């Protein structure tokens with residue numbers, strides 16, 4: 001069984017940008033790198049602070065409540081909806097900076113709780129199912145592959161070694177597309193799980209909580225990481241390392257720009273390397 005760490009400490013946070021970034025990689029950093037290297041540069045090298053978005057706060061609070069629910073089962077405590085409601089209410093109030101809700105905070109808060117209620121009603125995880133791990137920070141030394149240390153946090157590993165990743169989304173995902181879009185994250189979790197336990201995971205599951213006015217729960221299961229998926233992940237990491245060495249921070253304009261918090265900085269970037277635009 002993986003050791004339980006309850007504070008959810010994130011080992012990725014560190015102040016020395018480029019050298020530190022070359023030493024470690026995480027799923028979120030790798031995904032950002034693959035989406036847009038200039039965005040990566042603004043977020044992880046320059047560490048430009050931006051206010052939390054409404055969608056990010058929504059997802060964080062839902063995640064917080066699910067974490068408490070998982071820990072409750074871990075401690076073999078009874079399911080008490082009122083306690084979870086209290087965690088939700090407190091978490092919702094703890095907003096970092098000023099969030100632009102566009103007048104919809106009350107509605108979004110209501111939907112967030114309805115989404116959670118839907119999850120607790122329809123989840124395939126039984127109240128007496130003991131998790132194998134909850135919110136565990138894990139590292140995998142990939143030096144033998146010429147790669148940096150992989151770091152990350154396993155949200156939940158179900159009994160028998162099924163890795164779960166919780167997502168909130170605005171619409172019902174297509175299963176193939178969901179697995180494709182979340183492949184890097186799932187494969188990173190598999191590498192971390194194998195490193196921590198010496199075992200192969202039994203499978204991976206995406207639990208999508210759909211935040212529509214009539215919320216839905218969509219479970220997308222998939223098997224253990226294949227050798228081909230691991231090779232693909234390691235090639236992406238090689239690209240990450242080589243790109244950092246070259247300081248290859250170029251923009252990738254596309255659909256991802258719609259939700260990018262660095263639009264203003266991007267528009268005033270004129271090709272500089274390693275320096276603020």
Ligand code: SF4
Pocket residue numbers: 036037038039251252253254256257260261262263266267
């Ligand atoms: S606006 Fe688009 S191209 Fe510019 S940094 Fe953001 S994601 Fe990259």
